[in-house]
Amino acid sequence: MDYPIRPIAPSEAQKFFTSNAIAFGHDPRPEEAIASTLEYADLSRSISVWDGDQVAATAGTWSFEMTTPGGLVPCGGLTWVGVLPSHRRQGILTAMMRYQLDQVHERGEAIAALWASEAIIYQRFGYGMAAEGVELAIDRTRTALRTAPPFSGRCRYIQRDEALGAWPGIWDTDRVRYPGMHSRSAGWWENRVLRDPPWPGPAGFSSLFNVQYEEGGKPLGYARYRIKEHYENGSAASVLSVQALHGNTDGAYSALWQHIFGVDLVGKIQAEWRRTDEPLYAMLADPRRLVRRPSDTLWVRIVDTVQALEARRYRTAGALVIELRDDFCPWNGGRYVIEGGPDGARCSHTTKTADLTMTVNELGALYLGGMSAHQLARAGRIEGAAQAITTADSMFAWAPQPWAPEIW
Template structure:
């Protein structure tokens, strides 16, 4: 069809799901299992899913989930979980992605959702649409043959036992739900999403075992769990197996330590591969040699303020704050202009104002700083925030912070 733009952008019909899903999988270079397809079909919100067509062919896809995300202060704020974004390799650079992002953000605004969040396959793409990296995740390759743990009091009171992942699902979800209000960036799981933690196609195991689970108990109550895989290996010196941690949650320090001790102590395993953990995860302060843990950090959740006033009013602030932002937002111009934010640890209000601005920044910087994980002073040091009133930057940066590092616990 040459180089003209494709303009047939429509809401996805259920009958077209398989072709739509196949286009996503192809764009991401994967193959996709029947198990993944059926789970995605059951979770897809068809009225929030978009398809771009070239004749009978689906050449662009985008979707959104209706989430609630924890923000500083513990409130769960309505958020669009942006997902399944792809453009066919045959139709790149024709404006398809921009048209889908335009339609999607207009729809999010119409639904009254103040926030949008995504996990970017290519972070460079989404900054131009106002998304800023707001949460980060920690990975590690821990040499468990050389690293020891210092265990807190009460660890011996915790019992750890094996359980079938499906059988323990209800108890594990209760633990997860109890943790959601305590950490910014976490998602309150909607019905059906609990099954995502059990997804276990053989093609995704990378030579490892089926998904395994242990639960931790104190006084007969489940206080934590871990899901993991093991992969046996042998080297010149003997056993050299790897444990891959998929998910871990605990309600208290002793339970957390008991689960890590279990993972460190599995027979025939010498490496613990850790993925997608909070950057302030407590195990880092239990180990006796952090250098042998080979830690690394990468971006995870990218946040976009769809309604600046509603989003900034929805969270609380670590210190009293009264600041006027001059906000730039070319893609969602309803956000542009000056906003006065007043807040403290009890609540906040953000309204339009004609008063002189104290800080100037784009909506992308507000997205990065929103959950408290990226300091405004750091963004200013990179030239991305301008201080217009002396002292305003340090005041706002302190107030925007969070005692717990924000964390997006799973993809979508």
């Protein structure tokens, strides 16, 4: 590739995001949306490829702290990846991935992570599918509950300023429990999550409604939803789309779902990127009526194996020697011994005989506890004796399952 690759300056943001829009096939962002993004994006971590005065490709990295099973880890969150159709098949994407992963390594971030527009793209750069999300849909008349955790508080509608004061704390309480959730800066909250004016919704949907659950005046959960007004044969049959729902307690979670189910004039309720182990499944009287469509969400790429494996806890105590193949980041390959348990872990290079052999893709898939070593072994992706596979599953499995509720 003969094109220069570098971060952009603020004055180049319009060209950068216009190129990104062409790559994804949507209209360019309006100036106010770009200005809002620049309020919280770190342009020193932007990646642009130039052909003369044209941006031929784009990418960038968010600086996150990501939750692991029982811990936290520094993470480079890959975003904005796009190559103009006129510049495909020229090695540009590979060059950007090389640039980005080298930077993640130099900054001491143990992992990189992303949401993939196409699942096939990033596996060749060492990413493994580490988490799934579920799209839910249910007829409102079928939302009767068999059981529900009790609650003593109330739900009420609030405005943006109040949400900015209360919701970051609710998010932070939730995020340290669920592997795959990430930290949010104040700028992220102000200019992305609770942007003013808010991001437009899908065609025909309302702006966002903000609901907060409280007990004794203390905020313990929130939900955001949009409504698409619709009538069938004169009867109300609107669609309610849940954009976010977080409850710090079982009672808060229960109260928020019951509030959603009680909104009038609604025929169908839907939600995206919910948990694979959503408690709602077990609360419904007729769970078959809850239509569930799983899809990959978070893909993880281990960049520093020692740091990454020591940054999480393990469900049961055990030890494994892993032979790790990593062609794209050769500093990361080799043989490692991991000794871990519920209280912590130690990882180091070793010359001991390997119990398991895998590529970095498989380690990324295992990392958050969302993928089974047994499943990967049956697929021919992990080599090792049956007992070592069982040990890996006993160690790496985690509850709750990983959850990534926000696309970057």
